[in-house]
Amino acid sequence: MILNVRDIRIGYNGRLVLQGLDFAVDRGQVLAILGPNGVGKTTLLRCINAMLKPRTGAVLVEYADVFRMHAGEIAKRLGYVAQRNEAGRMTAFDAVLLGRKPHMRWKISEADLRKVDAALKQLGLDHLALRHIDAMSGGELQKVCIARALVQEPSVLLLDEPTSSLDLKNQLEILRTIRHVVHEHKLAAVMTMHDLNMAFRFSDAFVFIKDGRIFCCGQNTELTPDMVQEVYGVPVDILRHQGQAVVVPQMAGC
Amino acid sequence: MSHFDHGQIPSEYTAYIGRKAVFLGGLTLLTGVLLVMAVSLGAVRIPAWDVVQAFFGQGEDPRFAVIIRNIRLPHALAGLFAGAGLAAAGAAMQSILRNPLGSPFTLGISQAGAFGAAFSVMLLGTGTMQSSQVGAVSIINPYLTTLSAFAACMATSLIIIAIARIRGASPEVMVLSGVALGSLFSAGTMFLQYFADDVQLAAMVFWTFGDVGRAGWPEVWFMAVVVTAAVLFFVFNRWNYNAIDAGDETAKALGVRVELVRLAGMVVASLVTAVIVSFLGIIGFVGLVCPHIVRRIIGDDHRFLLPASTLTGACLLLTADIAARLMFAPRVLPVAILTAFFGAPTFLYLLIRRRGR
Numbered sequence: 001m002i003l004n005v006r007d008i009r010i011g012y013n014g015r016l017v018l019q020g021l022d023f024a025v026d027r028g029q030v031l032a033i034l035g036p037n038g039v040g041k042t043t044l045l046r047c048i049n050a051m052l053k054p055r056t057g058a059v060l061v062e063y064a065d066v067f068r069m070h071a072g073e074i075a076k077r078l079g080y081v082a083q084r085n086e087a088g089r090m091t092a093f094d095a096v097l098l099g100r101k102p103h104m105r106w107k108i109s110e111a112d113l114r115k116v117d118a119a120l121k122q123l124g125l126d127h128l129a130l131r132h133i134d135a136m137s138g139g140e141l142q143k144v145c146i147a148r149a150l151v152q153e154p155s156v157l158l159l160d161e162p163t164s165s166l167d168l169k170n171q172l173e174i175l176r177t178i179r180h181v182v183h184e185h186k187l188a189a190v191m192t193m194h195d196l197n198m199a200f201r202f203s204d205a206f207v208f209i210k211d212g213r214i215f216c217c218g219q220n221t222e223l224t225p226d227m228v229q230e231v232y233g234v235p236v237d238i239l240r241h242q243g244q245a246v247v248v249p250q251m252a253g254c
Numbered sequence: 255m256s257h258f259d260h261g262q263i264p265s266e267y268t269a270y271i272g273r274k275a276v277f278l279g280g281l282t283l284l285t286g287v288l289l290v291m292a293v294s295l296g297a298v299r300i301p302a303w304d305v306v307q308a309f310f311g312q313g314e315d316p317r318f319a320v321i322i323r324n325i326r327l328p329h330a331l332a333g334l335f336a337g338a339g340l341a342a343a344g345a346a347m348q349s350i351l352r353n354p355l356g357s358p359f360t361l362g363i364s365q366a367g368a369f370g371a372a373f374s375v376m377l378l379g380t381g382t383m384q385s386s387q388v389g390a391v392s393i394i395n396p397y398l399t400t401l402s403a404f405a406a407c408m409a410t411s412l413i414i415i416a417i418a419r420i421r422g423a424s425p426e427v428m429v430l431s432g433v434a435l436g437s438l439f440s441a442g443t444m445f446l447q448y449f450a451d452d453v454q455l456a457a458m459v460f461w462t463f464g465d466v467g468r469a470g471w472p473e474v475w476f477m478a479v480v481v482t483a484a485v486l487f488f489v490f491n492r493w494n495y496n497a498i499d500a501g502d503e504t505a506k507a508l509g510v511r512v513e514l515v516r517l518a519g520m521v522v523a524s525l526v527t528a529v530i531v532s533f534l535g536i537i538g539f540v541g542l543v544c545p546h547i548v549r550r551i552i553g554d555d556h557r558f559l560l561p562a563s564t565l566t567g568a569c570l571l572l573t574a575d576i577a578a579r580l581m582f583a584p585r586v587l588p589v590a591i592l593t594a595f596f597g598a599p600t601f602l603y604l605l606i607r608r609r610g611r
């Protein structure tokens with residue numbers, strides 16, 4: 001297992017938000033973290049990345065504890081794509097080059113520039129390399145941010161709602177790219193999602209969080225309507241369409 | 255892990271970086287030319303060639319040598335370093351505070367400096383009137399006034415640092431603390447001015463007009479060391495500021511210790527501003543707008559923004575210094591009056607012009 005999350009407990013202002021979470025992700029696997037608003041999905045991602053320190057528990061990346069690493073070392077192992085990204089007047093190339101920061105010394109090396117070029121090509125952004133990111137669409141900017149996380153050359157990619165506020169085409173493109181990169185480079189990805197159908201379509205496994213605990217988890221084939229109903233309080237049917245599980249809320253529940 | 259080794263360096267990118275390097279080279283050249291002009295032009299005109307020779311210690315005419323050594327050069331260098339320091343601090347502060355209105359004065363330093371000077375004039379008795387001079391007012395003991403202004407500047411910085419340590423170094427906390435402290439020091443200055451006599455009041459107001467003419471060689475050396483160190487510090491942090499511009503979370507994920515970078519940047523910006531303000535008085539505009547002028551031309555990448563702002567600040571203050579000497583010669587205006595006269599139209603033009611190339 002490339003990422004192990006063990007008994008994470010974390011709280012704000014005396015209230016325990018996450019009350020002991022355990023899960024693991026393998027190489028080449030995309031894990032979707034699902035659950036209602038405010039359940040602590042983003043908190044969990046921040047905790048995996050050591051931006052937040054939990055009260056107890058450990059996060060192991062390739063069997064090394066992230067809470068014992070310094071910030072630069074964490075940045076070499078974990079890439080993080082935040083939900084909200086600021087866009088200054090910088091070219092896409094320079095914005096992605098920023099992802100090499102954990103590996104940089106005083107000067108940028110030719111290898112850094114080559115990696116940026118390769119990442120831009122991987123995300124189909126090479127024709128926009130010199131476009132300023134403040135003039136880009138939401139989908140393009142999101143791809144730049146993913147490319148930036150990829151040139152960190154991490155083992156694990158953390159994505160906080162990577163498709164929120166994107167249109168259907170961009171959602172599909174981004175998720176397809178993430179899955180492709182993870183499978184191709186044998187990384188692991190953990191992403192929080194709200195859209196269940198997109199999550200089940202593009203992830204390999206899921207974790208449902210409810211009331212600060214893991215309610216259930218498993219491979220996508222193990223999903224049942226009861227799980228969704230228990231977590232979201234909405235009765236649903238799970239249909240099969242071209243081999244894909246599709247979650248459809250029941251009319252009576254609307 | 256190494257997954258992206260098969261890329262190439264795009265030639266367009268190399269050309270793009272080359273253009274920025276040319277821009278920086280051009281600005282450096284312009285700064286040099288303006289420095290020579292600032293020494294050359296004035297009530298006594300010194301040929302540019304003599305100025306250049308004097309820079310290398312080979313001045314022929316002893317009359318010129320005295321003017322250059324004792325008056326023109328220290329003033330020009332004071333302008334160069336003050337402009338450079340204020341603009342570099344401004345560029346850094348705008349990133350640190352994530353606020354386009356960030357400037358070296360955001361933390362209330364100018365108001366604090368004015369209060370410190372007023373305090374010294376009123377209670378330490380360092381202000382007086384001089385009828386023979388063009389400036390009409392002078393400060394009896396400039397060192398004590400400078401020291402008092404510096405102490406007040408550092409006091410406001412230290413209070414903000416203390417607040418940031420307690421509440422976390424968030425931009426909101428810093429900006430709002432700066433606004434509050436600035437108002438407090440303004441009120442303090444008004445309080446002193448209300449009870450001051452005519453002479454003291456004149457001295458207090460006179461002090462606030464930022465003027466490179468106050469600097470002698472010791473001040474110039476001191477500013478040169480502090481400004482150079484500060485600019486190097488900011489440039490050293492260029493990728494940290496780029497990361498903070500991308501958002502605090504992204505910066506943290508890239509291994510940047512955001513709060514520490516913010517606090518350290520603020521301390522250095524405050525220090526360099528406090529030194530400049532206490533030696534020369536308040537020179538507004540340069541720190542706020544020079545970085546924006548540069549942003550409009552070469553973008554927000556701090557690798558280029560910081561050195562370019564530094565040079566643009568130096569150029570603007572040298573230009574203002576030249577104009578201050580020529581406009582009403584033989585009267586010499588305080589340079590602070592003119593910086594905005596030159597900078598504002600340029601900035602407004604860039605603002606109106608369609609963004610992008």
